Amino acid sequence: MNTKQRLSEDLENSSEIVLEKRFVTLYENEIQEINEQRADLLQLMKQEPEERMEIEDAARQYYRVFAREFYEVSEGRISDEEFLTLWEREEELKDGLHTIHSLEGEKKQLEKELEHALEDEAELEKTIGDVKEKNRNQRALFFSFLCMGGAALVFAALAVIRFRIPVLQYIWQTAAIFVIVVLLLGLLYQMQKKASESVRLYEMMSGHKNSARRRLEGDQRRIAGDLKFYYEKFEVLFRYISQEQWKLFEFCVKVSARLRFSGEISKEAEELKRVLKKYHWKKPENWMYYPRALYDPGKKSACLELLTDRRNLCEQMLVKHEKIIDESGLD
Template sequence: MSTEERLSEIEYQKKRMELNRRFVEMYEDEVSYILEQKEDIEIMEKLSGEEAKLISEEARKYNRIFARIFYDSAGGRVSDEEFLPLWEREEEIRQGLSRIQSLEGEKKQIEKEISVQEDEERDLKRKEREFHGKFINRRAYFLSSLIMALTAAGLGAAAVFYFELRLSVSLWPAAAAVFGAAVILLILRTRKKKAAEKKKMYHMVRNHKETSGRRLKSEYDTIVNDLEFCREKYQVLFGYISEEQWKLFEFCAKVAAELNCSEELSAQRKTFVSAMEQCGMHAPQAWCYYPKAIYDIPKRINRMEWLSGRQNICEQAMVQHERAIRNNLLE
C-alpha cells in the first residue's frame, strides 16, 4: 500500500469513527429523553391527590381542544394514534427527509464527477506512458548518435595522423561531417527535451487530478456517512412509525399546521405544561402529544411498556456503535 493510499485509509477510518460517535450521541440523547418520560410516569404515581387532579384536569382540557380541532381537520382520514407520533417529531422528520434528498442529489453529482475524474486520470496515465516511451527512445537515439559521432571524429583524427593526410584535404570533409553530426544531435536533443517536457507536464497534471480525485473521494465518503446516519436514524430511531403512517406524513403535516395555529390550543398547552412543571415533571412537552396517558391508567401503562421497548432498541444500537469505536481504536 502506497503512502497516499495509507493516508486515505486513515482518513476514512477517522470518518467512520466520527460517524459512530455521532450515532452514540444520538442514541444517548434519545435514551435520555425516554428516561425522562419514564421518570415522569414514576412521578405521576407518587403525586398527591391535588396534584394528580390538577394535571389530570389540565390534560383533559388540552385533549378536548386537541380532539375538536384534530377531527375537524383530519376528517377521519387518520386516527390520533397514527397522527401523534408524527406530530411529536414533525419538524425533525421534515428536516431529515429534506436532508436525505439533498445528500442523495449531492452523492449522484459527486459520483458523476468521480467517474469523469477517473476517465481523465486514465487518459493522462496513458499519455504519460506514451511520452515516457518516446523520451526513452529519443534519449537512446541521441546517445547512440552522440557516441557514433564521437567515434567517427576519433577515427577521422586517427586516420589523418596515421596516414599523414594533408590537413587541407581532410579539413572540409571533416568540417561537413561535424556540422552534419551536430545538426542531427541538436535535432535529437530538441526532440528528447520536448518529450521530457511533455512527460513532465502530463505527470504534473495527473498529480493534480489525483489530488482532486482524493478530495472528491473524501467528500463522497462524508456524504455517504451522512446518508448512513440519516437512514439509520429513520430505520431505528423512528422505526415505530409504520409505512402507512409515512404515507400520511404530508397530510398529517397539514393537520399539524392547523393545530399549531390554534391560539386556544396553544394557550391550553402552556397551562398544561406549567401544571406539569409545578409537579416536578422532567419532560412536560412530551406529554402534550400523549395527554391521555396522564389521566388514563391503562394508556399510561402501555406508554411505559412502549418506552421500555424503545429504550432497549436504542441501547442495543448504541452498544453496537460503541463496539465499532473500540474495534477501530484497536486496529
C-alpha cells in the same frame, strides 16, 4: 502497501470511526430523552393526590380542545394517537427527509463525476505511457548519435595521426561536417528535452486529476456516511411510526400547519406546560403529544411500555456501535 494506499485506508478508517461516534452520540441523547420522559411519568405516580389531580385536569382540558379541532381538520383520515406521534417529531422528520433526498441527489451526481474522472485518468495514463515511450526513444536516439559522433571524432583523430592526413587542406569540409553533426545533435537534444517536458506536464496533469478524483471519493465517503447515519436513524428511532402513518405524513403536515394557528390549543398547551413545570417535570413540552397518558391508566401503562421498548432498542444499538469503536482501537 505504499504510503498513499496506507494513508487512504487510515483516512477511511478514521471516517468510519467518526460515523460510529455520531451513532453513539445519537443513541446516548435519545436514551437521555427517554429516561427523562419516563422519570416524569413515574413521578406522576408518586405525587400527592391534589397535585396529580391538577395535572390530570390540565391534561384533560388540553386534550379536549385538541381533539375537537383535530377531528374537524383531519376529517377522520387518521387517528389522534397516530397523528400525535408524527406531530411530536415533525420538524425532525421533515429536516431528515429533506436531508436524505438532498444527499441521494448529491450521491448520484458524484457517482457520475467520479465515473468521468476515472475514465479521464485511464485515458491520461495511456497518454503518459505513450509519451514516456516516445521520450525513451528520443533519449536513445540522442545518446546513440552522441556516441557515434564521439566515436567518429576519435576515429578521425587516430586516422589523421596514423596516416598523417593534411587536415588543413580539408578544413572547410571538416568544419562543415562538424557543424552538421553539432546541429544534428542539438536538434536531437531539443527533441529529447521537449519529450521529457511533455512527460512532466502530463504527470503533473495526472497528479491534479488524481487529487480531484480523491476529493470526489472523499465526498462520496462523506455522503455515504451521512446517508448511513440518517437511514439507521429513521429505521431505528422512528420504528414505532407505522407504514400507514408514513403514507399520510404529507397530509399530517397540512393538518399540523392548521392546528399550530389554533389559539385555543396553544392556550391550553401553555397551561399544561405551566402546571408540569410547577412540579418540576423534566420534559413538560413532550407531554403535549401524550396528554391522555397523564390521566388514563391504560394509556399511561402503554406509554411507559413504549418508552421502555424504545430505550431498550436504543441501548442495544448503542452497545453495538461502542463495540465497533472498541474493536477498531482508534478511539
